[in-house]
Amino acid sequence: MEMTNTTINxxxxxxxxxxxxxYDSQKRPTLHDVNLTIYEGEKILxxxxxxxxxxxxxxxxxxxxxxAYPGKIGGSVKLYGHDLTxxxxxxxxxYVGTVLQDADSQFVGLSVGEDIAxxxxxxxxxxxxxxxxxxxxxxxxxxxxxxxxxPFELSGGQKQxxxxxxxxxxxxxxxxxxxxxxxxxxxxxxxAIELIDTIAKQRNKTVIIIEHRLEDVLHRHVDRxxxxxxxxxxADMTPxxxxxxxxxxxxxxxEPLYVAAMRYADVDLSQxxxxxxxxxxxxxxxxxxxxxxxxxxxxxxxxIEKEAVLTINDLCFSYDGIHPILDHVDxxxxxxxxxxxxxxxxxxxxxxxxxxxxxxxxDGGTIFYKDLCINDWTIxxxxxxxxxxxxxxNQMICKTMIYDEVALGLLSRGYDKDTIETKVYDTLxxxxxxxxxxxxxxxxxxxxxxxxxxxxxxxxxxxVLILDEPTAGQDYRHYSEIMEFLTxxxxxxxxxxxxxxxxxxxxxxxxxxxxxxxxxxxxxTAGSVVLxxxxxxxxxxxxxxxxxxxxQKCDINDPVAFIDTFIRHEHKESPL
Amino acid sequence: MKIKxxxxxxxxxxxxxxxxxxxxxxxxIMIFTVILTYDIRVLLFMLAFAIVCFRISKIPFDxxxxxxxxxxxxxxxxxxxxFVFAPQYGVEVLGTRHEIFSFGxxxxxxxxxxxxxxxKTMKYLCMFPVGFVFxxxxxxxxxxxxxxxxxxxxxxCTTVALTMRYFPDxxxxxxxxxxxQQARGIDMSRKEKLxxxxxxxxxxxxxxxxxxxxxxDAIANAMSLRGYGKTKKRTWYSFRxxxxxxxxxxxxxxxxxxxxxxxxxxxxKSYFYNPFIGW
Numbered sequence: 092m093e094m095t096n097t098t099i100n101x102x103x104x105x106x107x108x109x110x111x112x113x114y115d116s117q118k119r120p121t122l123h124d125v126n127l128t129i130y131e132g133e134k135i136l137x138x139x140x141x142x143x144x145x146x147x148x149x150x151x152x153x154x155x156x157x158x159a160y161p162g163k164i165g166g167s168v169k170l171y172g173h174d175l176t177x178x179x180x181x182x183x184x185x186y187v188g189t190v191l192q193d194a195d196s197q198f199v200g201l202s203v204g205e206d207i208a209x210x211x212x213x214x215x216x217x218x219x220x221x222x223x224x225x226x227x228x229x230x231x232x233x234x235x236x237x238x239x240x241x242p243f244e245l246s247g248g249q250k251q252x253x254x255x256x257x258x259x260x261x262x263x264x265x266x267x268x269x270x271x272x273x274x275x276x277x278x279x280x281x282x283a284i285e286l287i288d289t290i291a292k293q294r295n296k297t298v299i300i301i302e303h304r305l306e307d308v309l310h311r312h313v314d315r316x317x318x319x320x321x322x323x324x325x326a327d328m329t330p331x332x333x334x335x336x337x338x339x340x341x342x343x344x345x346e347p348l349y350v351a352a353m354r355y356a357d358v359d360l361s362q363x364x365x366x367x368x369x370x371x372x373x374x375x376x377x378x379x380x381x382x383x384x385x386x387x388x389x390x391x392x393x394x395i396e397k398e399a400v401l402t403i404n405d406l407c408f409s410y411d412g413i414h415p416i417l418d419h420v421d422x423x424x425x426x427x428x429x430x431x432x433x434x435x436x437x438x439x440x441x442x443x444x445x446x447x448x449x450x451x452x453x454d455g456g457t458i459f460y461k462d463l464c465i466n467d468w469t470i471x472x473x474x475x476x477x478x479x480x481x482x483x484x485n486q487m488i489c490k491t492m493i494y495d496e497v498a499l500g501l502l503s504r505g506y507d508k509d510t511i512e513t514k515v516y517d518t519l520x521x522x523x524x525x526x527x528x529x530x531x532x533x534x535x536x537x538x539x540x541x542x543x544x545x546x547x548x549x550x551x552x553x554x555v556l557i558l559d560e561p562t563a564g565q566d567y568r569h570y571s572e573i574m575e576f577l578t579x580x581x582x583x584x585x586x587x588x589x590x591x592x593x594x595x596x597x598x599x600x601x602x603x604x605x606x607x608x609x610x611x612x613x614x615x616t617a618g619s620v621v622l623x624x625x626x627x628x629x630x631x632x633x634x635x636x637x638x639x640x641x642x643q644k645c646d647i648n649d650p651v652a653f654i655d656t657f658i659r660h661e662h663k664e665s666p667l
Numbered sequence: 668m669k670i671k672x673x674x675x676x677x678x679x680x681x682x683x684x685x686x687x688x689x690x691x692x693x694x695x696i697m698i699f700t701v702i703l704t705y706d707i708r709v710l711l712f713m714l715a716f717a718i719v720c721f722r723i724s725k726i727p728f729d730x731x732x733x734x735x736x737x738x739x740x741x742x743x744x745x746x747x748x749x750f751v752f753a754p755q756y757g758v759e760v761l762g763t764r765h766e767i768f769s770f771g772x773x774x775x776x777x778x779x780x781x782x783x784x785x786x787k788t789m790k791y792l793c794m795f796p797v798g799f800v801f802x803x804x805x806x807x808x809x810x811x812x813x814x815x816x817x818x819x820x821x822x823x824c825t826t827v828a829l830t831m832r833y834f835p836d837x838x839x840x841x842x843x844x845x846x847x848q849q850a851r852g853i854d855m856s857r858k859e860k861l862x863x864x865x866x867x868x869x870x871x872x873x874x875x876x877x878x879x880x881x882x883x884d885a886i887a888n889a890m891s892l893r894g895y896g897k898t899k900k901r902t903w904y905s906f907r908x909x910x911x912x913x914x915x916x917x918x919x920x921x922x923x924x925x926x927x928x929x930x931x932x933x934x935x936k937s938y939f940y941n942p943f944i945g946w
Contacts, residue, residue, distance in 0.1 A: 153892055154892075155888055155891075155892065158891075159887075159888060159891060180891050180892070181894050181897045184892050184893065184894055189892045191885065191888065191889055191892075193885065195836075196881075196882055196885035196886060196889070197885065197886065197889035198832070199829070199832070199886070199889065199890060199893070199895075200808065200832070200904070201806065201807060201808050201828070201831070201832055201905075202808075202905070204904060204905075205808055205904045205905050208904035209890075209893050209894075209895070209904075210893040210894050211902070211904070212901045212902050212903060212904055213893065213894035213895050213896070213897050213898075213901050214894060214897065215898060215900055215901060215902050216902060217902065218902060218903075218904075218906060221902065221904055222904070225904070243835070257893065258893075261893075261894070445846075448850060449850075450846040450850075470846065470849045470850050471849060471850065471851075471852050473850070474850035474851065474852070478850075479847070479850060481843060481847055483878065485874060485877045485878045485881060486840065486843055486844050486847065486874050486878050487844070487847050487848075487874060488873070488874055488877070489848065489870045489871065489873045489874050490873075491873075499851055499852075499853075500851040500852050502852075503851065503852030503853055504852050547851065548850075548851075551851070
């Protein structure tokens with residue numbers, strides 16, 4: 092109640108009244124019945140599954156709607172009291188600075204300084220003032236010593252800070268972040284959330300974050316969460332209230348793991364305190380519930396000995412012959428495993444997989460497939476044994492029809508027409524795409540396209556499948572769909588290697604986790620062990636799982652076993 | 668990527684410090700100087716000058732080795748073919764004839780022909796180091812800003828800068844796509860027949876275009892959100908006003924140009940300098 096009193100005195104910066112929006116290309120409105128007021132200095136999180144309308148709402152704030160994406164507006168939106176339709180995109184950007192989702196795609200300049208300056212350049216700010224202002228803003232985000240550098244030489248976190256500086260340079264009072272955590276390793280994501288929080292406080296900015304990774308955003312306090320689904324606002328409440336409700340689960344948003352664990356243990360969430368604060372939450376005397384749940388459900392899995400399918404010995408690789416990207420790597424991958432390779436951006440994860448499939452020529456070492464040395468195999472020969480799926484399906488698809496796309500690899504291998512048809516249909520059935528076999532690919536969703544690319548690799552019957560960030564940018568439902576699909580492939584005996592930043596994924600779906608840092612493997616063990624080891628977490632830019640803290644709060648002396656118990660329980664409960 | 672093709676590198680040499688505009692003008696003046704003469708003395712000097720510039724700019728030879736190789740092969744072909752198709756052209760333009768060796772029929776090698784072909788080859792040889800220096804030492808945005816300052820419209824200049832900015836991205840995409848397709852058996856190497864190869868490369872275009880379209884969409888939004896197109900004018904963060912060294916460099920190039928032209932107009936009094944007169 093205190094909160095409402097203080098906000099009433101504040102100035103409303105954004106007001107939606109019975110707002111609706113329909114893209115010109117759509118039959119039905121994407122947003123409808125939106126009523127919302129955002130006050131000066133507030134920090135708001137907008138969450139919702141893919142296709143819920145949350146990005147559309149964001150675009151209404153910065154003017155991309157209706158100025159770049161035309162459509163029909165109902166009701167009204169006011170920015171600082173001005174009706175949106177009376178402004179233009181440039182006026183909107185004076186009020187709202189936007190940091191778009193993918194840092195790489197929004198760099199305009201060839202150097203960090205130039206990129207930060209872009210808005211000033213367009214404003215015809217004189218050279219001297221511009222240089223001064225750029226230095227000042229770069230200082231705020233701690234990038235002052237990088238002004239001369241090319242944005243592409245930066246780490247993921249630095250790229251994002253450069254983008255933030257670019258959005259702040261013209262002093263817009265509102266900052267809008269569209270999925271700021273996509274593509275960041277866990278530790279960098281955490282720092283990003285901390286930086287946003289610091290800037291909001293120091294510079295007195297109103298901050299709006301659109302994101303579906305709820306637990307990561309809640310690392311720092313937010314004032315309100317807006318839950319959006321089916322084009323309208325379903326909830327507008329404090330984080331504590333929202334976490335206590337059932338709304339998250341109903342709308343396909345993943346709740347923080349420690350909250351999920353408490354639910355399993357039948358903790359009365361409404362009796363807890365500061366539930367959304369991942370360090371200071373208080374179970375308020377219900378710790379014993381968690382502990383007894385753990386003791387009742389505890390089980391131990393026995394590791395099974397398996398044959399090696401890939402053996403990598405003393406692998407070395409560098410791009411320039413000076414800086415090693417992979418430094419004497421030894422790794423054995425077993426038949427039928429589902430494993431993850433994790434590590435910070437640029438640690439060498441993707442390079443390792445490219446060396447395995449032959450995209451990069453290694454400088455030293457040997458790679459064995461079963462007991463054959465594949466060092467001299469061509470890319471095409473290796474592809475028969477080891478399939479590699481790129482992160483972006485658009486980079487792989489080159490036919491217009493699903494059938495042709497999947498058949499492509501077989502055609503070039505000279506199979507006859509009947510064999511191809513049988514193989515393609517079998518693969519489509521496994522991938523759940525059989526009923527779409529005569530569809531054009533452009534009619535598919537992102538997740539389905541991903542399946543097509545997996546099918547087009549799978550049809551060659553490789554026994555190992557390497558996937559680069561298979562779930563990047565996907566909401567919880569699509570994430571689960573893709574991962575459950577990969578699990579069914581794994582159950583058929585295909586070895587699966589996942590390269591990922593997603594700690595949930597690693598924890599939940601893999602039995603083994605290899606951690607790479609600076610070209611070396613620094614750990615090779617179960618995910619739950621990795622995420623409980625502070626030394627590893629720091630070295631590899633990972634983030635400790637909140638289940639570990641919960642175990643400690645509840646006086647459980649074996650946090651690793653607690654995490655394993657939780658994961659197994661969750662698999663049993665899984666709706667899919 | 669093991670080879671970085673055509674990427675602007677940032678060093679602090681005398682040539683890097685020059686403004687993009689200066690470099691463009693010097694580049695053009697030198698090209699004209701070379702085009703307007705067939706005087707071996709001038710060409711030798713220009714070649715030496717170009718090599719000196721190349722050395723000053725500290726461009727690693729490795730970076731241009733590949734292209735340089737292709738150029739040499741091309742020049743060799745040009746040399747031989749020019750002789751085969753017009754073995755007496757040198758005699759024709761110079762007006763004297765000193766035979767060296769006869770291959771039989773019309774194929775008589777003369778000093779004049781050898782001289783003419785060497786001059787022609789040297790002309791090309793001069794242009795390449797100068798071109799390399801221009802492309803590898805010019806900051807594209809700074810160059811775009813110079814263009815804008817001499818009156819080219821801001822829109823065109825921004826487009827120039829953006830193209831340079833996106834070139835590495837698109838080439839990275841292309842590498843990824845082509846490798847992924849090779850894994851599926853689309854062979855782009857010499858093992859495949861030419862017709863098939865062309866067809867295979869065409870197959871890569873669809874994914875390349877689609878991923879490029881994604882980029883275009885994202886960048887267009889990012890740019891309008893940051894005020895691009897608000898007015899017809901803009902300022903440039905990387906603009907550098909012409910400094911003393913820029914004027915000096917321009918002066919040096921102009922002097923060379925004038926001397927070369929004077930030699931042609933007043934000393935040799937012809938396009939071709941003939942060293943064989945009086946042999």
